[in-house]
Amino acid sequence: MAKRIIVLGSGVAGSMVANRLAKSMQKEIYSGEVEVLVIGNKKQHLYQPGFLFMSFNEGTLEQFSREQKHLLHPKVKFILEEATKIDTANNTVTTTKQSYNYDFLVIATGSYPDFNSVPGLAEASHNFYTPEGAAKLRDELFKFKGGTILMTIDVPHKCPVAPLEWIFMADELFRDLGIRDKVTLKYTYPIGRIHSLEPVAEWAEAEFEKRGIEYEVFFNLEEVDPNKKLAYNMDGTAHPYDLLISVPAHVGAKVVRDSNIGDEDGFIPTDRYSLKMIGQDNVYVLGDATNLPVSKAGSTAHYQADVVVKNIISQIKGLPASHRYSGKAFCFIESGLNEATYIWFDYKTPPQPMPSSEMLHWFKLAYNELYWLSVRGIM
Ligand SMILES: Cc1cc2nc3c(=O)[nH]c(=O)nc-3n(C[C@H](O)[C@H](O)[C@H](O)COP(=O)(O)OP(=O)(O)OC[C@H]3O[C@@H](n4cnc5c(N)ncnc54)[C@H](O)[C@@H]3O)c2cc1C
Numbered sequence: 603m604a605k606r607i608i609v610l611g612s613g614v615a616g617s618m619v620a621n622r623l624a625k626s627m628q629k630e631i632y633s634g635e636v637e638v639l640v641i642g643n644k645k646q647h648l649y650q651p652g653f654l655f656m657s658f659n660e661g662t663l664e665q666f667s668r669e670q671k672h673l674l675h676p677k678v679k680f681i682l683e684e685a686t687k688i689d690t691a692n693n694t695v696t697t698t699k700q701s702y703n704y705d706f707l708v709i710a711t712g713s714y715p716d717f718n719s720v721p722g723l724a725e726a727s728h729n730f731y732t733p734e735g736a737a738k739l740r741d742e743l744f745k746f747k748g749g750t751i752l753m754t755i756d757v758p759h760k761c762p763v764a765p766l767e768w769i770f771m772a773d774e775l776f777r778d779l780g781i782r783d784k785v786t787l788k789y790t791y792p793i794g795r796i797h798s799l800e801p802v803a804e805w806a807e808a809e810f811e812k813r814g815i816e817y818e819v820f821f822n823l824e825e826v827d828p829n830k831k832l833a834y835n836m837d838g839t840a841h842p843y844d845l846l847i848s849v850p851a852h853v854g855a856k857v858v859r860d861s862n863i864g865d866e867d868g869f870i871p872t873d874r875y876s877l878k879m880i881g882q883d884n885v886y887v888l889g890d891a892t893n894l895p896v897s898k899a900g901s902t903a904h905y906q907a908d909v910v911v912k913n914i915i916s917q918i919k920g921l922p923a924s925h926r927y928s929g930k931a932f933c934f935i936e937s938g939l940n941e942a943t944y945i946w947f948d949y950k951t952p953p954q955p956m957p958s959s960e961m962l963h964w965f966k967l968a969y970n971e972l973y974w975l976s977v978r979g980i981m
Contacts, residue, residue, distance in 0.1 A: 604637045605918055608695055608704040610685055611855070612642025612670050614977055615889030615903035616710035621979030622911045624675035627918075631677045636918065639702065640674060641695060643684045647673055648733060649973050651900065654764055657730040657739040658771055658939070661970075673977055685711075688861040690882050706884050706914050709870060711855035713760050713890035713898055719850050720756075722826035726833075727754075727848035730768060742845060743775070748784030749844030752833055754823045755791055756851035758867075760890055760898040762798060763945075765789070765849050766806050767936040773813050774938040787814075788841075790821030802935075802945065805955040809937065823848070852898070854891055869893035874949070875926040877910050884917070886910045894929075896949075901932040904976065934966035942966050 609620045620640045630636040652666030671680050683697035688709065694701045715731045717724040728742060729735035751772065755765050769789050776782040789796065789810070795803035796810070796817050810817055822836040832840040853859070854868025863879070864870045871880040872892040879885040888910050889903035896902050906927050913923035929949030936942045942963040945953035956962070975981045 604634050605705040606703065607636065607638050607706045607708065607914060608702055609638065609640045609708040609710060610688070610695055610857075611710035611712060611889070611891070612640050612644060612647065612674075612680070613710060613712050613889065613903075614900045614973075615712075615891075615907060616640060616642065616708065617647065617670075617673055617977045618904060618907040618979055619708050619710065619888065619910050620678045621673075621675045621977075622907060623914065624677045625979055626911060626915055628677065630918075637679065638675075638677070639679045639681060639704075641681045641683055641685050641697060641702070642670060643682070645670060645682060647977070649970065650731075651761065651764075651973075652970060653730050653733060653736040654767055654771075654936070655970070656733070656736040657743065657768070658775060659740050659744065660939075663733050663737070666970075668974060673974070675979070685857045686860065688857060688863055690863065690879070690885055693884070704884075706886070706917070708910060708914075709858070709879065709885065709887045709891050710889045710903070711858055711891045713758070713852040713854060713869070715759065715850045716853045717848070717850055720823050720825060722828055723823070723848055723850060726826040726828035726831075727846045729848055730764075731760075731849060739847065743772070746785070746845060748781055750786040750788060750842060751845045751847065752788045752841055752843035753790060753847045753849070754821065754833060755789075755849045756823065757792060757798065758869075758898060759849050759852045761933070762897050762899075763802065763933050763935045766797065766802075768847070769815055770809065770813075770937045771939055773815060774940070778939070782814075786816060788816040788818070788843075790818045790823075790835075790841075792820070792822045794819050799945075799947070799953050801953050802955060805943075852890070858891065865893055874929070876913060876923055877906055877927055878913075878923070886914065896929050897931045897933065899931055899933055900973075902930075905930045934962060934969065936963065936966060938963075 649666040655661040687696040728739040797803040859868040888906040890898040912925040932946040937958040947953035
């Protein structure tokens with residue numbers, strides 16, 4: 603009987619793991635000793651960082667999507683079904699159609715903004731975290747002639763630097779359009795500084811001062827009144843807006859929450875080094891689905907994929923699963939429409955933003971294209 607590896611979720615993390623497993627275990631797959639199945643509920647694979655660019659009319663959804671089956675190695679079986687239950691006691695994943703047994707399971711089911719976490723938010727706010735949201739925001743942005751743009755943020759959320767990128771890009775857009783003096787840009791953050799990573803907060807605060815971007819810390823959105831166009835902070839203060847942009851707290855996938863294998867927000871307790879689900883020897887978790895204190899980012903998934911693949915191959919060969927994730931993440935940060943910086947960090951090294959440059963902006967744009975090679979496991 604072939605050893606079956608199920609990868610649940612066909613986003614960046616799941617696709618990378620499946621493709622790298624198939625490449626590294628070609629011999630075993632051809633001889634029928636191993637099979638790799640991906641269960642995913644999306645026919646189209648979306649490159650989510652593209653939504654930021656879409657909201658500034660710097661790209662279209664067509665540009666940032668590919669058909670999922672074409673991104674997978676020919677020896678990976680793609681099952682386009684919705685998983686409804688993960689049963690680690692019986693080594694099965696159930697979908698709306700049937701149950702699948704596994705020898706190894708990789709959970710890569712992502713994270714999702716919860717627009718219902720605050721009363722009035724879903725109705726009142728715009729966003730650039732979904733393709734529909736980004737398209738709608740683009741249309742609003744290019745109609746905007748002046749007033750207050752308020753951004754509210756809650757944690758955890760994926761791509762922790764994306765809200766800063768959006769504000770910097772908006773600042774430059776309105777300067778280019780010659781209406782920056784008519785627009786108040788106000789950024790808020792729920793803790794005592796403007797970003798959870800201290801060096802990033804220090805760098806961004808200096809940039810905000812330079813560019814006249816207003817900010818408020820300890821801002822925890824409690825309610826929005828779409829009729830009065832007021833956003834209420836937990837301290838009771840009311841904040842007027844003309845355009846509200848929100849990045850709400852994220853939660854884990856429904857299947858994780860329904861299977862009771864996550865914490866209260868649906869993130870799966872994961873060993874920070876081996877990436878095994880806590881208490882399970884044959885279940886790995888990576889990408890946004892983990893509860894690890896690392897950025898929920900595609901680059902995080904990239905570095906984690908390497909560890910998960912090596913550990914599964916070791917276990918199949920009867921060797922110790924000794925490969926360790928270092929906590930590494932790398933993020934380009936757009937600091938305007940034509941320049942960017944970057945940060946990298948791991949469990950031991952804090953991030954340090956580099957000076958912004960046009961070249962780094964072009965690197966970020968180049969990565970938007972290289973992503974399709976990366977997700978195929980080619981680089
Ligand atoms: C606006 C924006 C900008 C970003 N910018 C960056 C950036 O510059 N750099 C960076 O590194 N990251 C960035 N990110 C974050 C990055 O996109 C995510 O961290 C990354 O996609 C996480 O990968 P994942 O595979 O864990 O989850 P996802 O890519 O979200 O994939 C999860 C998959 O699981 C599937 N799934 C869920 N439940 C089920 C089920 N029940 N059955 C079957 N399938 C299921 C989903 O449909 C999805 O395909 C950005 C994100 C956004 C929204």
